[in-house]
Amino acid sequence: MLSKKTKYGLKALAYLASQKEKAPVQISEIAKCENISQKFLESILLSLRKSGFLGSKKGKGGGYYLIKEPNEILMTDVMRVLEGPISMVPCVSLNFYEKCADCRDEATCSVNKLMLMVRDANLEVYRNNTLADLIIS
Amino acid sequence: MLSKKTKYGLKALAYLASQKEKAPVQISEIAKCENISQKFLESILLSLRKSGFLGSKKGKGGGYYLIKEPNEILMTDVMRVLEGPISMVPCVSLNFYEKCADCRDEATCSVNKLMLMVRDANLEVYRNNTLADLIIS
DNA sequence: TGCTTACTCTATTAAATTAATAGGATAATA
DNA sequence: TATTATCCTATTAATTTAATAGAGTAAGCA
16 A cells, blocks of 8 residues: 555655746745645655655745656655655565575575565566656646 | 565465475475575564465374465465555555555655556456466476 | 754654564364 | 374564654745
């Protein structure tokens, strides 16, 4: 299941991407329009800023804004920041690899084999989509 | 992340599928060979039996065995029983559909659009693989 | 300068889910 | 009828996720 954090983060990014003006947008506006707990959204936007997707401005007229163009923002990068590893098990993860404690041999592990295929299928989707591709109206 | 339940369930199914004999295999044997808590595995195998993948026999010489041939067991079906919905959000689920409480309009929702693609990519993998395809040695 | 605004940061709590354990009941075999 | 191994319910422990609280900091403006 997709975490609320990721869901809210994606919605916020899409909201910012669909702005005509590039002026900063306040957290409160996004929270209201997308039905998100404002405090929770605060922490999500903060982590998106720290990972280089968003810029921010304090004080009156402040808020968050996209640093890059929507078509330059790959979903692989967004998902890794919001949701964590794209792989469903650490033993097939490109960026977060870890050996399974209980597993004898990856080469003959059926879970490993299946999850490798799943990982590649997901990567294919995330790599071929940018934030711009998700904006509809 | 893949739950331990699913991981253990898949390993147990693969273990049974790789048996030469079709004789019942005891829980304790599978638990030992695959490094799984026996009690936890008990409940997993029970649910696999109740969903029609396994048969069981009580008493001496008893245990679990596959009811169908490994190449007849689709991963879509296995995953839905062990892990639940294949979709990452209910609003794109084929078998467990639910409308998002917070979402105005699915047709213009960017999360919906992305997760629809992810669902299809995953389905493609699970539909094209049977238990037999996961057995390596 | 001082007031207002809006992001920043840390800490805590609540809720939900997952994982594991315990122990007795039931059925099959010899 | 003793033994073996699954069946079933209930409970607890551990982990993760979601939400909340409140004080701190920087920017803008009169």
